[in-house]
Amino acid sequence: MKNKLPPRMPRSSGIAKLAPFGAARRKDYTPVSWRQYFQKYEDVETEGGTFRVYLSPEPDHPSRPRIVTLHGGGYSALSWSLFTEEITNMIHCQVVSMDIRGHGETKVKDPDDLNIDTLVRDVEQVILKLYNEEPPPLILLGHSMGGAIAVRAAHSPVLDNYVQGIAVIDVVEGTAMEALASMQSFLRGRPTHFKSIEHAIEWCVRSGQVRNVDSAKVSMPSQILNCQTGLLATNEVESYSSDGMVHTPVATRHAPHADRIAEESDDNDEDNDESDATDAKHAKTDENDAIHSKNDAHTKNDVQSKNDTADVASNTENDTNNAKNGDGNAENDANIPKNDESIPKNDDSNTKKDEGIPKNDERITENDINNSKIDDSITDDAHFARPNAVGDGAAMKYKWRIDLSRTEKHWAGWFGGLSNAFLHTRAPRLLLLASVDGLDRELTVGQMQGKFQMQVLTRCGHAVHEDTPGEVARVVASFALRHRLTSATENGEHMNLVSAPGC
Template identity: 50%
Template sequence: MSALQKTIMKNKLPPRVPRTSGVSKMAPFGAGRRKDYTPVSWKQYFHQSVDVEINAGTFRVYLSPEPDHPDRPRIVTLHGGGYSGLSWSLFTEEITSMIHCQVVSIDIRGHGETKVENCDDLSIETLVYDIEQVLHKLFTDGIPPLVLVGHSMGGAVAVRVSLQPSLEHCIQGIAVIDVVEGNVRSGQVRNVDSARVSMPSQIINCETGKLAINEVESYTSVSDESLPAPTRHAPLADRIAEESDGEADGESETCPEDTVEHFVKPSAVGDGNSSMKYKWRIELSRTERHWAGWFRGLSAAFLSVRAPRLLLLASIDGLDRELTVGQMQAGRCAVLKAPFLGKEVARVVAAFALRHRLTCPTELGADMQLLHTVPGC
């Protein structure tokens, strides 16, 4: 074909769509996104932290600002194994903007800044006793209305705490996330913004023996541009096939593309000293003997709680027999499938509190019409 013929043919083609970014069309999957991994101080999400002394040791508690009225509920958040009270940072920011409440986020024994003699004793009896004592010591003038919210291990603790005689009259509601005795799933924090706040409370500087949370102010900016790039990406078709296999087995849920992060092991981050290394705050494998006790009899215990109950699951396929029957019997419990992304969990818990008239919405919460947008709570 001559040059003249090529020119004539090109003129008959529709105009090219202009590129909206400088990313090459051959760029690997996900290369167009730039995420900031710089640690963030917890002070952006909580008003203060207090160290509560009980017989077992010192427990770190993070508090949002006090509510506008003493009768407003305190939402007590209990994290899962390996995490800390700071895992609820974004949840705290969201829910306090929707309803009038105060968030009380506790570092459970062996986690975060809580200091006890026996960090490996994570038996359900010990954990429940710890939380019960912390609440009594924290609210010396009388325990206000409480709404317990727990994830995984924290959910199991929340259920048992709500049944304690000394607290039962104060519990106005309970919400547990991804906790089913017959099909316990391991939770993962897939939110980068949440990890930026909570991760420093989950690792210890091997040189100083202190949590990385104490070094946040000195961290330099870290983005995925500064992290080593993967040597190669699996073909897109292969990645889709692997994900489909997991979903077929009921092991994963579909997430929007922009919330899924491809993990890259980072180098140590600090003041440039390559010898600085970190280790996990708690070695969960040493607590394995307690795992069965966390969830044994949990479904029956959850259904026996007198206060309004909410169970949030990534998939309703995870319901065991007792909870399936409980869901079918009106009034015994509310079961809701939630994607656990962004502000969805906070919206569901806020709607749950409003539906049972535990508090009032803020101006923003009223505009969101939570009771209409989150049915079934």
């Protein structure tokens, strides 16, 4: 029987160190350029100022609809990046995503004027200027504050004849007005500054503002400013892209549930760490005379875990003393022989960065967070809500593009009368929600009367279109096809889009 079994694999010398659970996996928070999702951008000059508009490729025919996306308060046009990739793969259309006044790269004379009438007028002027006073068929798609703008713009005499459909994401008058009372408290709980772009993206994902790391990597840089230059962090991502330093994001095409955090293996670092630990323990096991190798054994004890140190130290009294003295003694690094390559150098690139789960008496340093080395087992999200606690000024490098707390006087105007305006829009209506409990009384009655299509999406937060861009794109594509506003692409024909059920 033994002869029939495959030969046994040779065992490596020494005792291999088992990596802690999840230690070989870490999340990638490297920012990504908007160019991976949009073809170009245009800075549209209007009476109010200059508005940044991102555009996907032109459709195959001028009569195809343009989906004008309007982001929520504090977000930007790039929050629609992954949605744009998905929707253009399903139906023939063009996505027109603009930075609203006071957000993103838009520059206006009075950025604090966020009155609903001013915001609607901005949308009107941008669309007319973009299409030389003769817009093609339009589908207005808005999230939160952007949804309120889309509903009001659909009633505008300037755009009424061109709006062929309206879709609103996770905004209902009743629930929105109730939430305003706690909005200031929520804003005070956010960090005011970030030490790096990666740190901001990491906070965005860990805090739950956006649950899809791929979306956060392209949208979060457009929401923060460099405190020194006053420029949007998106401009720095462009320089990283030109040097080839930006990681390619996990493809979301054909993946409507792309709400998982992308992780990458730190194989090289883990292998080096295992090799160092194995060599150290092997050397300690083979050496019977600890007195002749006191300095060497003392240094190697730093690499061993506490259990290994206790086992080896039981052999001799001198080893025990060396292990005790060696724990956390960084000054003795100067005694390390330079020709001993098996002893790890005490530099920033190799110092315990791969030992996954920290010991109970150790805390994660600010430098670890800055380099995005946080282990999967660490779930203390509160740690990321205070990046400005560092006293050396390093945490003051980036701040929010807009101070939402100063916009409170406009909140009631955004959402007041929204449900009634939505129900009386001439164009076909679509409402997407993250929870069925979000409906108010007026919309509940309207939905029972069949006045609009409603879809409830799961596994997502408030930023529905960022958390599940594929599902949102599928619903919007089905909505457009059902009302014969466009036709499906070759890929969309195989997705049974029209048969997607409503709620």
